Amino acid sequence: xxxxxxFVTNNATKSRAANAAKLTALGITATAADVYTSSFxxxxxLKTTSFSKKAYVVGxxxxxxxxxxxxxxxxxxxxxxxxxxxWSNPEPHMEVDPEVGAVVVGLDxxxxxxxxxxxTTCLINGSSCMFIACxxxxxxxxxxxxxxxxxxxxxxxxxxxxxREPMLLGKPxxxxxxxxxxxxxxxxxxxxxxxxxxxxxxxxxxxxNAGTCCVLTGVTSExxxxxxxxxxxxxxxxxxxxxxxxxxxxLPASCVIM
Amino acid sequence: xxxxxxxxPGARAGARPVRPARRMVACTATARPIPRATNEQKLxxxxxxxxxxxxxxxxxxxxxxxxxxxxxxLDMLRxxxxxxxFVTNNSTKSRAGYMSKFQSLGLDVKAEEIYSSSYxxxxxLESINFNKKVYVIGETGILEELDLKGIRHLxxxxxxxxxxxxxxxxxMEHDHDVGAVVVGFDxxxxYYKIQYATLCIRENxxxxxxxxxxxxxxxxxxxxxxxxxxSMVGAIVGxxxxxxxxxxxxxxxxxKNISAxxxxxxxxxxxxxxxxxxxxxxxxxxxxxxxxVLSGVTTExxxxxxxxxxxxxxxxxxxxxxxxxxxxxxxxx
Numbered sequence: 001x002x003x004x005x006x007f008v009t010n011n012a013t014k015s016r017a018a019n020a021a022k023l024t025a026l027g028i029t030a031t032a033a034d035v036y037t038s039s040f041x042x043x044x045x046l047k048t049t050s051f052s053k054k055a056y057v058v059g060x061x062x063x064x065x066x067x068x069x070x071x072x073x074x075x076x077x078x079x080x081x082x083x084x085x086x087w088s089n090p091e092p093h094m095e096v097d098p099e100v101g102a103v104v105v106g107l108d109x110x111x112x113x114x115x116x117x118x119x120t121t122c123l124i125n126g127s128s129c130m131f132i133a134c135x136x137x138x139x140x141x142x143x144x145x146x147x148x149x150x151x152x153x154x155x156x157x158x159x160x161x162x163x164r165e166p167m168l169l170g171k172p173x174x175x176x177x178x179x180x181x182x183x184x185x186x187x188x189x190x191x192x193x194x195x196x197x198x199x200x201x202x203x204x205x206x207x208x209n210a211g212t213c214c215v216l217t218g219v220t221s222e223x224x225x226x227x228x229x230x231x232x233x234x235x236x237x238x239x240x241x242x243x244x245x246x247x248x249x250x251l252p253a254s255c256v257i258m
Numbered sequence: 259x260x261x262x263x264x265x266x267p268g269a270r271a272g273a274r275p276v277r278p279a280r281r282m283v284a285c286t287a288t289a290r291p292i293p294r295a296t297n298e299q300k301l302x303x304x305x306x307x308x309x310x311x312x313x314x315x316x317x318x319x320x321x322x323x324x325x326x327x328x329x330x331x332l333d334m335l336r337x338x339x340x341x342x343x344f345v346t347n348n349s350t351k352s353r354a355g356y357m358s359k360f361q362s363l364g365l366d367v368k369a370e371e372i373y374s375s376s377y378x379x380x381x382x383l384e385s386i387n388f389n390k391k392v393y394v395i396g397e398t399g400i401l402e403e404l405d406l407k408g409i410r411h412l413x414x415x416x417x418x419x420x421x422x423x424x425x426x427x428x429x430m431e432h433d434h435d436v437g438a439v440v441v442g443f444d445x446x447x448x449y450y451k452i453q454y455a456t457l458c459i460r461e462n463x464x465x466x467x468x469x470x471x472x473x474x475x476x477x478x479x480x481x482x483x484x485x486x487x488x489s490m491v492g493a494i495v496g497x498x499x500x501x502x503x504x505x506x507x508x509x510x511x512x513x514k515n516i517s518a519x520x521x522x523x524x525x526x527x528x529x530x531x532x533x534x535x536x537x538x539x540x541x542x543x544x545x546x547x548x549x550x551v552l553s554g555v556t557t558e559x560x561x562x563x564x565x566x567x568x569x570x571x572x573x574x575x576x577x578x579x580x581x582x583x584x585x586x587x588x589x590x591x
Contacts, residue, residue, distance in 0.1 A: 087445065091479055109422055109449045111493075113485070116447070120475070120485040138497050139456070143428040149449070149456045149497035160492025161485035163474050 001251075005034065006180060008193075010135035010170040010200060012039035012106025012151065015065040036180060038134035038151075038170030039063040042104050043070035044179055045132065045169050053101025056122050058115050058154055063106045063134065075100060076118060081110035085117065096121045105158060105166065106134035107151040116157055123162040131162065135170030137200060141219070172204035194241060196220055198232040211235050291562040295549075295572045300583045303572055307528040307547055309341040309520055311373075311513075316532030316554015317577055318344065321480050324363045325553055327578025332365070334584050342371055343516060347471035347506045349376040349442030349487070352402035373516065375470035375506030376400045379440045380407045381515055382468065382505045390437025393458050395451050395490055396470070400442050412436065413454065418446035422453060432457040438466035441494055441502065443476060443487040456497040467494065471506035508540035530577060532556055534568040547571050 007030060009019060016032040023030040039059070043066040046055070055067050057077035064077040075097050085092050094117055103119045122129050137150035155166055169175045181188055192211035195201020196218025205212035212234040216222055224230060225237060238244075295303070312318055318328055335342055344367065346356065353372040360367045376399035383392070384407050394400050394414040401414045412433060422430070430450075436458040444451070459465050469491040476486035491502055505511045517527055524545035531537020532554025541548035552558060553576035560566060561573065574580070 085445070091481070093479070093481065109424065111447070111449055111452070113445045113447055116485045116489050120489070121482065124475075124483065136496070138499050142424050143426065145427055145429045148422075148424070149452045149493075152496040153452055153456075153493045154496075156496025157489045157493040160472070160488035160490075160495075161474050163488075 004184060004186065006036060007034055008036040008171065008176055010038045010137055010151070011140065012037060012042070012063045012066075012134040012170070013060040013109075014062040015069070016040050018062060018065075036176050037062065037066065038176075039066040039106055041169040041176050041179070042106070042132050042134050043067045043072060045167075045175055046070065046072055046102060046104075046130075049130075051102065051130075054097060054099045056097070056100045056103045056119055057106075058111065058119050058158065059104065059106035059108050059134070060110070063104065067104065073099075076115060078110065080115050080118070081112070083112070083114040085114055094118065094121060096125070100129060101126075102130035102132055103158065104132045104134070105151065105155050107140075108154050111154055111157070116161060119158050120161040123158070123164050131158070131164050131166040133166035133168045133170075135200075136168060137197075147219075171200040172207055174208045177204070177208045177210060192235075198225070198230065198234075202232050202234045205234070206232065213237065215240050217241070290564075291558065292569065292573055295574055295579070297583050297586070299572060300574075300580055301586055303528065303547070303549070304338065304340075304580070304583065304587045307340070307526055308522055309343070309516070309527045310335060311343045311345055311516065311527060311529050311541075311546075312577070313507075313529075313531035313533070313537045314344055314346050315477060317530055317551050318365070319363060320553070321477075322363070324365060325576055325578065327576070327581060329365060331578045331580055334581060334587070338587060341520060342367075343373050344371060345373045345507065345512065347375045347473055347487075348476060349374060349379065349399050349470035349506070350397040350445075351376065351399040352406075353377050355399055355402065373512055374399060374403075375512075376403045376442060378505040378512050378515070379442065379468055379470050380404050380409060382503070382511055383407065383409055383438065383440075385515070388438060388466075391433060391435045393433070393436045393439045393455055394442070395447065395455055395494070396440065396442030396444050397446075400440055400470070404440075413451060415446060417451050417454070418448065420448065420450035422449050430454065430457060432461070434462055436462055436465060438468055439494070440468045440470065441487070441491050442470035444490050447490050447493070452493050452497060455494055459494070459498045459500060467498065467500050467502040469502035469504045469506075472502075472504055508536050508543065510540075510544045513540075513544040513546065534561070534566060534570070538568050538570045541570075542568070549574060551576050553577070 016035040016037055019035045020030045020032045039062050047070050054073045054075050056075050057064055061078050064074050067074050100122045103122050123131055133155040136152040136155050138152040139147040139150045142148040188209045193205030194213045196215055202212045202214050214234040214237040217240045353369045353374055356372045357369050380403035392411040394411050404411045439455045439458050459467050472488045472491050473486040474488040475483040478484045525547055528547040529541030530549045532551050538548045548570040549572040550570035551574050
């Protein structure tokens with residue numbers, strides 16, 4: 001049907017290429033260019049500011065990969081996973097790289113005090129040091145059996161010590177939709193976001209003038225969606241993405257399915 | 259060799275916006291500059307007040323050095339029958355643990371005169387007749403205080419080396435008997451602890467979320483500021499979307515706990531501190547008499563600035579200034 005399809009995830013831990021490989025392994029054709037991650041968004045945003053300093057990364061390899069691919073030098077990330085302040089020293093001490101011009105935060109399952117202190121020091125020493133959050137999801141399904149604390153944890157920890165507010169790049173901020181529509185020259189009103197989370201996916205589409213469709217195959221149940229407490233209403237909802245197939249026989253003959 | 263990034267305590271005080279106080283106290287126009295206490299005012303203070311609560315840093319000591327004259331001042335106050343308390347938001351040590359710091363600085367104090375936020379957490383749980391288990395994010399001070407109140411706990415330093423691997427299908431079990439998560443300053447914070455605490459708060463019905471304090475930074479050394487418990491608490495707020503009950507400054511639990519145990523009216527208690535936005539505001543919100551000392555982070559300039567709306571009842575250059583009225587006070591007592 002010649003529709004453009006993109007895959008958007010707030011999870012910053014895998015690069016676009018790694019996500020594309022995962023989709024392909026699941027039988028879905030996708031290349032890195034079809035994928036948007038919040039890590040790619042952070043890197044793309046920094047490029048728009050002609051950023052030429054270093055980024056201190058509180059995050060995993062995927063975030064470092066996307067920043068590096070955008071030509072941004074990184075400090076921290078997985079390399080700081082095991083680092084500790086030497087508390088046996090009577091005057092413990094932390095030096096930070098004076099060339100750090102941005103602290104970039106995504107999900108980091110190796111979060112520790114060293115990273116929190118490094119990030120905090122960069123932010124409080126220089127008010128010109130940017131504070132970038134890939135996403136602020138409070139939790140995610142990182143294993144199929146359970147929800148796990150999300151990037152919102154790491155971001156809120158650094159807000160708590162630096163008393164600075166970050167710029168958010170992932171859903172529901174507008175950056176990814178703006179970038180996607182500009183890059184592929186697609187009018188906003190011709191886009192529809194299909195997602196399972198009301199506070200990221202559906203809110204994102206609604207706040208940015210795209211259509212929205214909530215599917216019930218993920219975290220949101222019909223009861224939650226229809227509850228009077230829910231203020232986020234998608235334009236459509238359905239049990240699963242596959243329901244679109246039910247209208248396939250009804251499409252006009254002029255519509256070619258590749 | 260990369261340049262060293264340093265900042266001195268208090269140097270940033272004017273450089274970045276301070277988190278606004280949660281409750282603003284209406285204040286009538288005050289003549290500036292606000293004068294330092296006269297001898298008459300010092301005598302008045304000593305007559306009216308039966309209990310002094312001291313913030314430690316900038317009042318009793320600066321870093322690891324006691325401010326000259328403080329031991330004699332404490333002796334004078336005790337000699338007059340006044341009660342004294344030393345308050346610290348740092349939960350890493352128990353009251354007994356802090357006693358060794360006081361003693362090593364030549365200060366003669368009793369463990370019950372120290373009110374640490376670690377003690378505040380245990381006292382709070384006792385005050386609500388808590389009888390379940392506590393999951394602790396924090397260091398030994400909290401565990402010791404919970405032990406002294408007979409409150410069962412998990413987590414703490416024992417979980418410092420635990421790791422999450424997130425293999426396919428990984429599942430973290432958690433104790434369903436945990437009825438409260440207590441979060442205090444933790445230099446060994448990790449994802450395992452964050453996830454465990456998150457599961458308890460989200461899945462154990464009625465589970466409490468208690469924070470010893472929310473200070474953004476803590477003064478572990480003179481040379482730089484260190485990420486404080488505001489960071490550990492922030493992490494759990496981020497994953498649970500719940501706000502904690504704070505038991506340390508500037509929450510009023512600690513003040514209510516102290517005044518109840520002494521049977522005193524709030525105005526008979528004086529909060530002595532060096533920070534307007536925490537110590538003095540904290541005292542005023544609790545209806546206490548307040549004294550600002552200029553031996554810590556607040557300068558006379560900041561106190562008298564037109565932007566400052568927090569007016570203490572008394573201003574002293576330093577706590578030992580009370581010694582100037584010692585003889586008159588002893589006669590009057």
